[in-house]
Amino acid sequence: MTATIAPTRTAQNPLTAGQLPRWAPWALLGVAVLIGAAVAGLIAGASGTAFSLVTVALLGFVLYLVAVTVVSQLIEGGRKATDRLVTGLVVGAFLLALVPLISLVVTVAINGAARFDLEFFTYTMRNVVGEGGGVLHAIVGTVLVTIWAAIISVPVGIFTAIYLVEYGKGSLSKAITFFVDVMTGIPSIVAGLFAYALFALFAGEGVRSGFGGAVALSLLMIPTVVRSTEEMLKLVPNDLREASLALGVPKWLTIAKVVLPTALAGIVTGVTLAIARVIGETAPLLIIAGFTTNMNYNVFDGRMMTLPVFAFNQYVSPGVQEQAYFDRAWSAALVLILIVMILNIGARVIAHFFAPKAGR
């Protein structure tokens, strides 16, 4: 009976019959993009506007989805066609997410290069109107505020994590875990308002100081430090603790000499990432550290400029020569992005090279 049915297509390999060859989606994609480019070219020619890459990408993507679904439906059947459609959509979603990242980095790099010079790093904004000036005061402010935030939050965070992992039992430990979770969700601007409310008690209304900024930042930093340190301490094998305790080492020495050194790389990574997170915070510093054009080395007194606030301030309230202010804002953004990237990469490097060897 079956012999009477003529084969619809001659396949070399019966196992791959009814399947699209591997190159088919790529070929379809190429054709779709070409058509998209042709249409975009026609539109550009007809309306006299610039050739739009966005049109090419959008048209190419939609055409590809339609084409691959239809072709696959005809050759492979509906289930496979749905699979290919979804694959296309998912890859498209990922590429779409790359667009803002690339666009942002390129924009900051191009616009920031204009004032990325020696003067920018060696001058403050004191008595600068229009062109010139620099961010030295903002860099010093950012470094001081961040150092103070770290001085407050690193010991508190690490000791809290030690308490939670090594000592914590009962309701106090539960309460701390819960409220660290709550703390993770505090909006940064609320942290700034808290620091203001706290310092306004002692120093009166309108108080501004770098230390207040450090307090606000540490409120944001502590939960990150606690979480990461806790995770790392939990990773330390119990055998190590038991061995040390069995040798008669006091518990505090066990923690200080055995547990902490084993988890050190992870803790340092966590702290570095926490610093990278708070160093770009703008809102709390805008509220409590304020802005100034002068150098201020004293965190306990007076307004203190920081890099993110500098970028914000230069961009939203430019003076007469607008472009000079915009250029400084972009260059400050570039410096900030570089610092954050270096901290992030540094954290990964530490995690990669100094991670404890996994026991067995």
Added chain:
Amino acid sequence: MTTAAPAASRATATKRPADIAFQAVSTVAGVLILIALGGVAIFLVAQAVPAIIGPIPEAEGASFWDWVWPLTFGTLWSAFLAMIMAVPLAVAIALFITHFAPRRLAQLLGYVIDLLAAIPSVIYGLWGIAVLAPFFQPAFLWLGENLGWLPLFTPPASGTGRTILTASVVLAVMVLPIITALCREIFLQTPRLNEEAALALGATRWEMITMAVLPHGRSGIIASSILGLGRALGETMAVAMVLASSGVVSFVVIGSQNPSTIAANIALRFPEAHGITVNMLIGSGLVLFAITLLVNGLSRWIIAKTTVDGGR
């Protein structure tokens, strides 16, 4: 949890002074966090009370709640728009990284998406004004002309592109990596046997995902979305910079009259504020704090509820 606990209950270990001191320091650090949070609540309430119960300047509105309502609306509306865009995209990206991308590239691609989370919000603000707003402006004009009958797109369209939709897109980009990272973890925890069983029965990759991965991760997706929502609600600088706001209550997403958000309003007005205005702003901060607490609490509740019966 502690290894010494069973031993200590039988024969009490000698308590050295150093031991006691170390334990005390650790406990104090933990308690300090509780005190700090209590302080946040007390100080904010104390500073907010004058504005909440007392009269506020007539130019601001009839009462504190009258004044804070448009801001609350703007906060919720912009976060809602951002979530509509971010959640499907984040789930798709998490699926791409866990189930579609080549195994070797997956970790690197995940790291690339994490980079989005590392960029400071003030830079998103700059980018939103300089790149995104001009890019969207023609699209807004087109929407106003052709879809103006929809209440969302009532013309006239904004001339600068700095509308609540642009701000929401920036917010969406900012919460995207947070939701993606959490969803990725959840999708990776899908039992391998379920996935392999589905594939062995002849399911395509997408069918395997709808049968094994998504049902397993449903509550996780919801919880991580709500965590992202908490972040979007509290985000300050990007909105403060991108949005050209006028304090109205309006659903129009392309116009030049946009509602402001609580956080952005505080950031823009606090530097020049004095007297009762400071109290009003702190009061609005308290409202924001309450909203984010509620949202985050909901998310933790979902996570806690599902890890009990769904965990291994």
